[in-house]
Amino acid sequence: MRVVERAVYERLTERLRRLYGEKDLPRLVNRLDLLVGRYGVGNCPDEHCREELWDQRDAVLITYGDMVRGVEESPLPSLLRFVEQHLGDAVSAVHLLPFFPYSSDDGFSVIDYREVDPALGNWEDIQALSGSYRLMADLVINHVSAKSAWFRNYGNGVAPERHYFIEMDPQTDLSAVTRPRTTPLLRPAQTPWGERHLWATFSHDQIDLDFRNPDVLFEFLDILLLYVHHGVDIIRLDAIAYLWKEIGTSCIHLPETHEVVKLLRDVLEMLVPGVILITETNVPHRENVSYFGDADEAHLVYQFSLPPLLLHALETGESRYLVEWATNLEPPPRGCSFFNFTASHDGIGVRPLEGLLPDDELHALVDCIEQKGGKVSRRTNPDGSQTPYELNITYFDALSFPGRKDSDLCIARFLCSQTIMLSLQGIPGIYFNSLIAAPNWLAGVQESDRARTINRQKWGMDELEGLLQDPTHAASRVFREYVRRLRIRGGHAAFHPDGPQQVLKLPAGLFGIKRTSPDGAEVLWVVANLTIEPVGVQPGRIDRHFRKKAWYELIQGWSAAGNDLERLQLSPYQVLWLVGRS
Numbered sequence: 150m151r152v153v154e155r156a157v158y159e160r161l162t163e164r165l166r167r168l169y170g171e172k173d174l175p176r177l178v179n180r181l182d183l184l185v186g187r188y189g190v191g192n193c194p195d196e197h198c199r200e201e202l203w204d205q206r207d208a209v210l211i212t213y214g215d216m217v218r219g220v221e222e223s224p225l226p227s228l229l230r231f232v233e234q235h236l237g238d239a240v241s242a243v244h245l246l247p248f249f250p251y252s253s254d255d256g257f258s259v260i261d262y263r264e265v266d267p268a269l270g271n272w273e274d275i276q277a278l279s280g281s282y283r284l285m286a287d288l289v290i291n292h293v294s295a296k297s298a299w300f301r302n303y304g305n306g307v308a309p310e311r312h313y314f315i316e317m318d319p320q321t322d323l324s325a326v327t328r329p330r331t332t333p334l335l336r337p338a339q340t341p342w343g344e345r346h347l348w349a350t351f352s353h354d355q356i357d358l359d360f361r362n363p364d365v366l367f368e369f370l371d372i373l374l375l376y377v378h379h380g381v382d383i384i385r386l387d388a389i390a391y392l393w394k395e396i397g398t399s400c401i402h403l404p405e406t407h408e409v410v411k412l413l414r415d416v417l418e419m420l421v422p423g424v425i426l427i428t429e430t431n432v433p434h435r436e437n438v439s440y441f442g443d444a445d446e447a448h449l450v451y452q453f454s455l456p457p458l459l460l461h462a463l464e465t466g467e468s469r470y471l472v473e474w475a476t477n478l479e480p481p482p483r484g485c486s487f488f489n490f491t492a493s494h495d496g497i498g499v500r501p502l503e504g505l506l507p508d509d510e511l512h513a514l515v516d517c518i519e520q521k522g523g524k525v526s527r528r529t530n531p532d533g534s535q536t537p538y539e540l541n542i543t544y545f546d547a548l549s550f551p552g553r554k555d556s557d558l559c560i561a562r563f564l565c566s567q568t569i570m571l572s573l574q575g576i577p578g579i580y581f582n583s584l585i586a587a588p589n590w591l592a593g594v595q596e597s598d599r600a601r602t603i604n605r606q607k608w609g610m611d612e613l614e615g616l617l618q619d620p621t622h623a624a625s626r627v628f629r630e631y632v633r634r635l636r637i638r639g640g641h642a643a644f645h646p647d648g649p650q651q652v653l654k655l656p657a658g659l660f661g662i663k664r665t666s667p668d669g670a671e672v673l674w675v676v677a678n679l680t681i682e683p684v685g686v687q688p689g690r691i692d693r694h695f696r697k698k699a700w701y702e703l704i705q706g707w708s709a710a711g712n713d714l715e716r717l718q719l720s721p722y723q724v725l726w727l728v729g730r731s
Contacts, residue, residue, distance in 0.1 A: 157419040158185075164412040168405060169363050180367055188374050188420050202425060202448065203486065203576055205644040208635055209242040209285060209383075211493055212581040213255070214269040219610040225270035227610055229278050235617070235628075239635040242283035242383065244578065246494055248275065251294060253354045255494065255605060257287070257387065258294040262372045272379055279380025285427070286381040290369055291388040292355040300356055306341040314338075315348035315359045315394060324531050327401040329391075329431075329538060331529045350391050360393055360409060370416060377417075383425045384417070386410065386447070389440070390430040402436055410446045425449060427488055431498040431539075434474075434505070444482035452487045452575060453501035457540070459491060459566050460547055461506060461514050463722070466680035468660045470506050475662065476652045480574070486646040487575030491566055492583045496526060496539035496601055497547070511537070518542050521549065522589050524600035541600035545586040545623070554588065555623045558681070558721060564630055565677055565722040568704075571638050572662060572675040572726070574650040579631070582606060585616065586627040637703050637726070642666035643673035653691060658684050659719070661691065673703075674727040678719035685718045691727070698729035 158181075165177045210232065219227035225248075232243065247256030250266045265271050278284055293299050293313075302310035317323070319335055326334060328350075335346040336353040348357040358365050373384060393405040410428065417424045427449040428440040434454045440447045454474060462471040481487060502511055515525055515537050523542030527535040540547070546554075548562050563586060571577050582604055590606035616624040638644050643664040653661035658680040664673045674691050678684045688695035688711065696711040703726035711729070719725065 154419055157415050161412060161415045161419070164408055164415065165363070168366075168408055168412075173363060177363055177367075180363075184367070184370055184374070184416075185420070188378075202423075202484070203646050205642055205646070205648075206238070206639040207241045207283075207576050207646070208239070208571075208639070209244050209488075209576065209578040210236065210240045210282075210581060210584075211244040211246070211490070211578050213246045213494070213605070213607065214248045214266070216581050216607055217610055217613060218607065223270040223274060224268070225274035225278065229274075229281060231610065231613070233281060236632060239632045239639070240282065240579070242285055243278060244285035244383070244385065245275075245278065247287050247289060252296040253294070253352065255601075257289055258292070258296075258352070258355045259289050260294045260297045262289070262293075263375060276380045279382070283382040284380055285383035285385055286376050287385045287387045288369065288373055288376070289387045290358075291391050292349070292351060292357045295354045295356055304338060304340055309364050311340075312362050313358055313365055315357055316345045317348055319346045321396060323396070325397060325399055326531075327391075327399045328529045331527060331535060348394060351388070357391070357394070360405070366409070366412075370413075373413065373416070374420065377421050377424055382423070383427060383449075384413075386413070386426065386428045389428050390432060390436075401432070402430075402439065407440070407442060407446060410440060411442060414446055414448075427451070431495070431500060433501055433503040437501065438479070438481075441482050441485045444484050448484065449486055449488045449576065450481075452489045452573070453498055454505060455489055455570065455573070456491045456497045456544070457499055457502050457514070458505065459569060460497065460540075460544070461510065462660065462679050463548055463562060463566055464514065464517055465510075466658055466682075468655075468658055468679050470510070471660055471679075472652060474505050475573075475650075475660075478650075480649065487573070488578055489570050489573050489575040490578035490580070491570050492544035492580040492604065493578070494580070494601070494605060496524075496541040496604070497544075498539045499537050500528075515540065518547060521546055521551065522591065523547065524594070524603060526600050541603045543587050543589055543604045544580075544583050545627070546589045549588075554586075555621070555626075560586070560623060560626055560630075561720075561722040563627060564634075565679070565724055567631060568634060568724040568726075569660065569675070569677050571634060572644070572664065572724075574646065574648065574664070576646050577638075579635075580604075584628055584631055585613070585624040587624070634704065641671060641673060641703070641726075641728070642668070643671040643728075655690055656684065656686060658682075659686060663692075672729065674729070675724065676717070676719065676727065677724040678722055681721045683718060683720050685716045688714050688717055691717070692729060694731075695729070698731050701728045701730075702726065703728065 215224035217227045217231045248269050250260040252258045299310045336349045338345050338347050390401050393403045394400045425448045428447040430437050440450050458471045518540045525537050526539045528538040545563050549559050553559050589603050593602040619625050643666045647667045649665050651663040655661045661676040698711045701708045
């Protein structure tokens, strides 16, 4: 081993000692050696190697494998064909939501981690996708399907799986445990030794795995590297915050959970250093960014506070809370960045608003979403009460004006939200249904009896092509402009994820930031009108040297000398991308 690899190997050994103690260490180190021998040390295939981990051209499309269905072909080739033809280089990566055989939760209750769902395609289709785009995949690490072979072997008393799950006496006091759902935490299971009760954080079809057993850890290390072998460049750790359980604690964000994330990072750094790790933790902001660690855990963390804060700002025309949050946002550690998004396959989490938005403002937002046909999912608190956990609605409908979904104003409002997201420091993630201004899928909710289905509509290729070819339809109008702005963004180094960000002090109803390229060569100002009324601003509020520069606006394409601009006037929900040159 080279010196760097030896240092990482020694860190891995120490992490195994911290997690599992001295007694088991020789056996675990031997297993680590076998893993290293199988996959090779320092072996970084070309598809995982870049000069930089990311730059301003990076944007991630979030999609299910069957979001687009063609005729007489598997969904994965249909998806790739659609993305190549309609998006091209406007995105650099595809987050393919779980593509494995599953039993519930649209893929997040995995039956077999090592197989591609034959209803989607096969491993060759996955590798074809990874040949055109960086591929992001989920490591659904906290739980497994109750219909998996692992759980079946547990029920039959077969080793090693009989030790993979967390048995718990139902009389145990678990009141301190943080719950993201209202379902009972324990579920009964039949075994050769009689009935047992097992930990199930999210649903009774999703049985939590016991990472106190190192065999479980090594199963997932092997699965992790299998995904990388098949071309995955970005690993998303699903529901990672709940991984480790200790009775008497909240069982969320425990030190051992952070140690596991560090261990996964070390394995990737040693074997495939071009692969990126991202943690999914739908929790208050300070807890969320703890997964950066000391730049030794996740490369990326989701910006979970952004979707609800941005929604509130545009719904109320009040920029205060969004500005306060952005102003107090600490830059990520070196080598780390934010993953910015407004919508995903899940709902809009409201726990990340804790400490950022007053309760009365949150309650008003919840009422607004329900009035627009959305649903509200709730969680159970330690005292037995229930509070909102997430808002289930498409982001387009959340920002729509009832009865005016195809109006210029509605489309401008939605594009304002997306353009602000694209402007912030970090890498943007764009959910497929946001690209096409998808409305609430109420028929899907009724059919599935699940609130999250409201934003999980799938599309036939012909149906989708028809929408995009209709120049009057909201889907076509949003899609064309969204893609255009993505391409503009990719051409400007000021949007590099590592470039610093400064929040501007602007009049009420406006939100603005200054972005600078990492080398300082390009500076770009972003100014957005969050209100339904035209708003003007003195140019000197944006930059005190405004009049000494020549200005070019990237979205509308106008140019002017600073001396000729007495006042910048923004129409309702307009966003400016301003480049000024002395």
